[in-house]
Amino acid sequence: MEIAFVIEKFVLVAIIFGISLVIAMYSTYAERKVAAFLQDRLGPDRAGPFGILQPLADGLKMFMKEEIVPTNSSKWLFMVGPGLAMLTACIGTAVIPWGSPIAIGDRIIPLQVTDINVGVLYIFGVVSLGVYGVMIGGWASNNKYSLLSAIRAASQNISYEIAMGLSVIALLLVTNSMSLKEIVEQQHGWHWNVLYQPLGFIIFIVCSFAETNRAPFDLPECETELIGGYHTEYSSMKLGFYLFAEYINMFVSSAVMATLYWGGYNYPGMDWVLTQVGPTIAPVIGVIVLFAKIFAFIFFFMWVRWTIPRFRYDQLMHLGWKMLIPLAIANVIITGLVIAYFEKF
Amino acid sequence: MEPLTNKKKVLAQKPLTFAERMYLPAIAKGLTITMSHFFKKQATIRYPEEEREFSTNFRGMHSLKRDEEGRERCTACGLCALSCPAEAITMIAAERKPEEKAIYREEKYAAVYEINMLRCIFCGLCEEACPKEAIYLDGPIVPADYLRKDFIYGKDKLVEAPLEQK
Numbered sequence: 358m359e360i361a362f363v364i365e366k367f368v369l370v371a372i373i374f375g376i377s378l379v380i381a382m383y384s385t386y387a388e389r390k391v392a393a394f395l396q397d398r399l400g401p402d403r404a405g406p407f408g409i410l411q412p413l414a415d416g417l418k419m420f421m422k423e424e425i426v427p428t429n430s431s432k433w434l435f436m437v438g439p440g441l442a443m444l445t446a447c448i449g450t451a452v453i454p455w456g457s458p459i460a461i462g463d464r465i466i467p468l469q470v471t472d473i474n475v476g477v478l479y480i481f482g483v484v485s486l487g488v489y490g491v492m493i494g495g496w497a498s499n500n501k502y503s504l505l506s507a508i509r510a511a512s513q514n515i516s517y518e519i520a521m522g523l524s525v526i527a528l529l530l531v532t533n534s535m536s537l538k539e540i541v542e543q544q545h546g547w548h549w550n551v552l553y554q555p556l557g558f559i560i561f562i563v564c565s566f567a568e569t570n571r572a573p574f575d576l577p578e579c580e581t582e583l584i585g586g587y588h589t590e591y592s593s594m595k596l597g598f599y600l601f602a603e604y605i606n607m608f609v610s611s612a613v614m615a616t617l618y619w620g621g622y623n624y625p626g627m628d629w630v631l632t633q634v635g636p637t638i639a640p641v642i643g644v645i646v647l648f649a650k651i652f653a654f655i656f657f658f659m660w661v662r663w664t665i666p667r668f669r670y671d672q673l674m675h676l677g678w679k680m681l682i683p684l685a686i687a688n689v690i691i692t693g694l695v696i697a698y699f700e701k702f
Numbered sequence: 703m704e705p706l707t708n709k710k711k712v713l714a715q716k717p718l719t720f721a722e723r724m725y726l727p728a729i730a731k732g733l734t735i736t737m738s739h740f741f742k743k744q745a746t747i748r749y750p751e752e753e754r755e756f757s758t759n760f761r762g763m764h765s766l767k768r769d770e771e772g773r774e775r776c777t778a779c780g781l782c783a784l785s786c787p788a789e790a791i792t793m794i795a796a797e798r799k800p801e802e803k804a805i806y807r808e809e810k811y812a813a814v815y816e817i818n819m820l821r822c823i824f825c826g827l828c829e830e831a832c833p834k835e836a837i838y839l840d841g842p843i844v845p846a847d848y849l850r851k852d853f854i855y856g857k858d859k860l861v862e863a864p865l866e867q868k
Contacts, residue, residue: 391740393744393746394739394740394744395736395737395739395740396739397739397742397743397744397745397746398744398745398746399744399746399748402748559726660733660736660737661729661733663736664729664732664733664735664736665729665732
């Protein structure tokens with residue numbers, strides 16, 4: 358392994374890690390601002406101009422708060438829980454292609470930490486590991502209600518993962534590849550997968566809402582029915598980590614949605630830009646386009662949160678098992694039949 | 703039986719249509735509603751910097767008035783304290799000395815006049831009870847403070863400024 362390669366990857370990892378943390382940080386601010394605007398209010402505007410220092414103030418507050426560990430809790434696991442939630446949220450970004458390879462001098466640098474040929478499976482594996490953070494947190498608290506909420510959250514996540522997986526199977530039938538890089542490159546120009554898999558996309562986005570524990574599927578943290586949810590016993594920055602992990606998850610799932618269905622860093626007129634402007638600037642525009650898509654999705658997440666009321670738990674399970682899974686299976690069958698038809702004749 | 707009013711409305715719980723059971727049209731409708739609010743004018747007033755305009759009959763902080771010659775109108779009759787349902791007003795009356803004729807209007811005046819702003823409910827009964835038109839609730843909102851004792855407003859805060867200072 359040459360040294361330049363190591364440096365290049367190290368820099369890329371650091372940048373992506375930093376970006377996802379900053380985006381998660383400012384998502385909390387954006388959430389409050391969006392909520393305020395949707396409710397005819399102004400939102401935070403005291404800390405700095407337009408309140409842009411609000412996340413720093415919130416973070417400082419989180420660190421300054423008293424940290425309480427329940428007496429009979431499993432102390433080590435109690436600490437591991439939030440860390441695990443953060444870890445699983447962060448490592449999902451490793452396989453997302455952020456842009457087409459960029460040419461700096463003679464070197465061509467791929468804007469992706471690693472292009473593994475089972476990228477989609479990797480994402481799913483990491484996402485399902487996120488359940489451990491919730492489950493361990495709820496269990497280690499030594500609180501019945503936390504444990505119940507943790508089980509509830511875990512069963513919700515697992516239920517929706519099935520429909521999500523099935524919707525992706527239909528996508529994989531179309532793309533014939535599991536590498537995210539290849540999936541993006543197939544969508545070059547205007548061939549975005551959402552045009553071929555609209556139903557699959559709807560199922561996928563509904564499941565992403567449930568997976569990231571966002572409204573209307575934010576049952577793991579319902580204040581009224583289950584005091585706080587699986588993180589009832591958590592205080593100060595440990596609670597902050599759980600909440601922060603939710604925002605990182607939102608960023609990652611927005612990135613995955615943009616990559617799988619909305620063409621990733623592709624935009625119409627890409628080839629023209631590449632020939633006219635050159636191989637250094639064109640990928641940068643691609644990165645900007647991808648982030649625009651991601652921000653649009655993050656905004657959509659927030660927009661939905663402040664529109665739709667929370668599901669009841671039986672309704673949630675009904676929707677997951679009796680509606681989305683059959684729909685996803687039907688989508689797989691239809692996609693398969695259409696592909697078989699076109700390949701045969 | 704004949705209904706007393708014709709306001710009765712018979713509700714029928716019809717089974718949902720297919721479009722309604724799909725959720726998505728309703729969700730899209732809800733999203734457009736919230737989106738329309740995104741671009742509406744915000745109702746928030748940034749309070750310390752901006753102040754809301756009050757109606758003309760707004761009852762704010764009390765002020766003890768002076769007459770056209772700049773003398774205090776209050777004669778310490780105690781009717782305001784008597785009429786106060788929250789018992790927020792306390793006063794101590796004193797007799798005017800000959801050299802104070804330019805300061806107080808009548809022979810008796812309030813040496814101490816205190817309103818506890820934490821007790822006051824701004825009902826305006828003191829205003830109504832006053833026979834000398836000495837007290838009005840025409841001031842701004844009572845400002846916030848840190849200590850309870852700072853909410854007991856004496857004459858230094860209540861009596862309006864002398865004429866020449868106005």
